[in-house]
Amino acid sequence: ExxxxxxxxxxxxxxxxxxxxxxxxxxxxxxxxxxxxxxxxxxxxxxxxxxxxxxxxxxxxxxxxxxxxxxxxxxxxxxxxxxxxxxxxxxxxxxxxxxxxxxxxxxxxxxxxxxxxxxxxxxxxxxxxxxxxxxxxxxxxxxxxxxxxxxxxxxYPRLSALCTKEGLCQSLQNLLWFEQVDFNTFFPRCYRLGLDEEEAFIGEPGAAPSCHLPMSCAELARARCFPLAEDFRLTAARSLLKLALQKVGDSPVGTEQPPKSDGMPGDDRVSQPMPSTAGPCSPLHPQLVEEALEVCEQHLGVLGHRDIDRKTPSPCRTCIDWDRFLQEYYRVAHQGSRLVLSTEQREQCQDLLRRLEEKLPQLRIEGDLNVWILKPSAKSRGRGEAAGSAGGAHARREGIPPSLCCPGIVCATRLEEVLELARTCRDPAARVCEWVVQKYVERPLTIFNTKFDIRQWFLVTDWKPLTVWFYRDCYLRFCSQSFSLCHLEPARHLCNVSIQKRYRTLQPDPRVPPDKIWSNEQFQSHLAQLGRADAWQQVMVPGMKAAILNALRCARDRVGSRKGNFELFGADFLIGEDFQPWLLEINSCPTMSPSAAVTRRLCANVQRDTLRLVLDRKDNPGCSIGAFELLYREVGWGLGTATAQAPRAPAAFCVSLQAPVSSCLTVGRKLMVTGCSLKKP
Ligand SMILES: Nc1ncnc2c1ncn2[C@@H]1O[C@H](COP(=O)(O)OP(=O)(O)O)[C@@H](O)[C@H]1O
Ligand SMILES: [Mg+2]
Known part of the structure; x- marks a missing residue:
């Protein structure tokens, strides 16, 4: 006492x-x-x-x-x-x-x-x-x-518009109201499963214009537009053109070599036994390449809004049997069936892909295998429960039949697999969780042939006016096994620490760190060795900043805000072959668990610097805030006066962010109509 x-x-x-x-x-x-x-x-x-x-x-x-x-x-x-x-x-x-x-x-x-x-x-x-x-x-x-x-x-309360996968996908759709930036340049297109398909489209309108797509007549009759399926098919058609350019054989156009019994050296193909409408040695449809060329040409027409003109043939008239087309595409992509192109077709393919690349920013993350990733929306670290992994136990505990349990993140290369999940999601008994299907980044930057992603912290100290602090330090998370699209298992493709710690590092390049973590400094030295020291400051950091800011601006009217509160977030980024960052998700409450020496140091630092910023700076505005830098502070919010000039990637972005940036959300978009007058006939 x-x-x-x-x-x-x-x-x-x-x-x-x-x-x-x-x-x-x-x-x-x-x-x-x-x-x-x-x-x-x-x-x-x-x-x-x-x-x-x-x-x-x-x-x-x-x-x-x-x-x-x-x-x-x-x-x-x-x-x-x-x-x-x-x-x-x-x-x-x-x-x-x-x-x-x-x-x-x-x-x-x-x-x-x-x-x-x-x-x-x-x-x-x-x-x-x-x-x-x-x-x-x-x-x-x-x-x-x-x-x-x-x-x-x-x-902050109610963060689902930012911190669930589904919410982020939806929020980003509003980006055009704030910025003249296409979110397809930094966020892999994404669809929501288990909802009315008409509503389900939350991806790139250009990539999947729902009502103007080539579908078989039979399909049009029996199915409504399904944007994800359409996107999948168009991506398959593009992929077929790429494969046709690579897979040169000696047979006449449109026929195939017998399928390989074992993989060709260096040919990383996914090989999965799937039903095929054609037998293994049956010839491919003679018009397969022509069909893909036609579909892609029509897609270009839609992307260029040429379909508005009624004289342009409607893509819907393309009566392709899509089921057959996809089965044959799978044979070419996964079973080694070869195509032979005439010189003219070869030129057409190259020309079409070049023109598509100008219109489709995500062509540069696409490979030729049409891989998609299925994720439970509100889960993290690859959860629900991976089929055949530790997870089944969870389902049993919760009394959910294992067949209906979230199987955790999986990759899929066939539309049937995705549609099967969509069907399960629509079943009311199976509504264990929401799912999103996202285009898989098939061409990531790898380090020592190993996939990695980046955990990047940022802090929000106010929503209105939006005030964001970027943390200059971050860390990389490596997979345990070498990257290959031949095998789509988690050890090679999901970089989460909690997933990777289940796996032994197999056939590792000795240079991959045993604890599978690198600091950004280590990454920068690696880039310097590649002769790309500039890529970090000039491409990746500005790209990450822009993506974070774009996501926040889109979500901020839908999240709970309270003066005095703050929140530290952890964004996950994947880097493409061309060093461009792709935002995957934003986590509230990022882990501070020290899984390795690097994270032990950095997590301690970010917590220290957060307290400096949110507490010490109140009494002492000049105090150190460590590795935080002001990314954005909106001025003129609510006044309706300022011009929207949010910084965007890349180039001058870093510089302009050092100072508070003006923005007014209501006038964020310059609207204009261009055209020429027509005389009345
Ligand atoms: N679109 C994608 N393309 C390639 N890899 C992806 C993609 N989305 C996720 N991944 C991989 O899966 C991991 C987990 O995905 P993420 O969206 O971060 O979900 P969560 O961490 O909540 O499980 C990522 O770290 C990344 O390695
Ligand atoms: Mg993640």
Missing amino acids: HGAGRLSSLPSLQEKKIFAVQGPYPIIRHLLRARGWVERKLSRHGRQLKQQQLEKRASGGGDEREAALKPRGGAQPFPGTSEPLHHPRPRDTENEGGREDEDHNEDEEQCSEDSDDIHDLMSYLVQDQVPNFLWTIRLSHIDQKLLPRIEVVNR
Whole structure:
């Protein structure tokens, strides 16, 4: 009691610098204590024993406060306050509207509490105080009455428009209202499964103009437009042209060599037994290449809006039997069937692909295998549960039949596989999760022939006006096995730490780091060795900044904002062969779990710098904010005066971002009509 009396007179208690931490953030706790702040500890089931011991020691009994510490099925309200800080609820990312980053289970397990009794005692003394600062892994774990009274919180509510895959896809569709930028230049096109197909299109309108696409007459009769299927078919037609240019054989045009029994050396083809309308040795349709050429020409017409003119033949008149076309495409792509081109066809193919490339920014991430990636929308780290992997257990626990359980991220090369998932998603009994289907980046930049992605942090300190801070440091996550489109398993294609730690590094190039993590500095030295030292500052960083900012501007009217709050986000980027970054997703609450020496250092730094930025700068505007730099601060918001000039990638982007940038969302887009007048006939 003597100790308690002394403690309650501590200056920090009088100054009410009280914080609360919920989740695996020992560094945040340590840094705040180092600032002289006092923690109001959260009740957790695992700490009940410790609390009981403390009760015995701290009070002789009869003290009112004892009730507050008594664990009766979780935290109890403090007498005089009704504010249990820990508010046990089922895990529900939907309520928060965002999704957790990977490794949170691991994070929570690693949560180590400081066992220093003095802190327990101080916490006990401030149990009836509203914390000034809260750093939590989940808002839904905090008492909803208390939450609004906490001055500074590290999370924003309702982030699904930004932090679910489906939400981000939808938000980015609004980009044209803000910026004259096509989101297809930085975000692989994406479709939502399990919804009415008419609604499901959330990708590139140019790539899949739903009502003007070549479909077989029979199909048109029996199916409504299905943008994903159309996009898949058009991509297959383009891919066929590429294959035709590569797969030169000796046979006459439109016939094939017998399929290879074993893969040709150096030919990384996906080989999957799939039903084919034609037998293995049956000849390909003599018009296969001509069909692909015609379809692509018509697609170009649609992209150039030539279909508005009624004299232009409607692509819908292309009565291709798409089922047959795709089966034959699969044979060429996956089973080694060869095509032979006449000189004229060869030139036509080259010319068409060149013209398509001008219209389709994503042609440069497409290979020739038409790979797509299927992702559960609100999950992370490749979850649900990979078919045949650890995941089945989860389904059984939840009472969900394994057949209906999210199988986790998978890659698909056949439309049938995607449509089967779509069919399952439409079944009300199977609505375990939403799915998105995204174009797979078939031509990523690899390092030592190994795929990697980039985790890039940024911080939002205000939504209105939008204020964003970019973190100059980031890290790379490598896969465990070498990249190959011949094998589409997670070890080669999903860079998540939590997935890759399941795999041993097989046939590794010894230069791939054993812990599968690199810092951006290591990456930059590697680029310098490639003779592309410039690519980081001139292409990748500006591209990542622009993508982040574009995503935020699109989502900001649909997210929950609260003055005083802030949030650290983790964006995932893939780098294309041409060094262009592609945004994959944005995670709220990025993992701070130190999986490797590099992440141990960088995660500690980003937490330190975040506290400097959101706390220290208030009292001392000149204080260091470490590796954070102001990416964007909107001025003139709500005034309707400024001209929209959001920075965009690449080039001058970095420079212009150093200063606050004007923007007015209502006049973001220059609208104009061009044309010429026509005389009345
Ligand atoms: N469109 C894509 N093309 C290529 N690889 C992808 C694509 N989308 C995701 N990936 C790979 O899958 C991993 C996980 O995808 P992501 O969208 O980040 O989902 P999550 O991390 O929530 O499981 C990424 O790190 C990347 O390696
Ligand atoms: Mg991810």
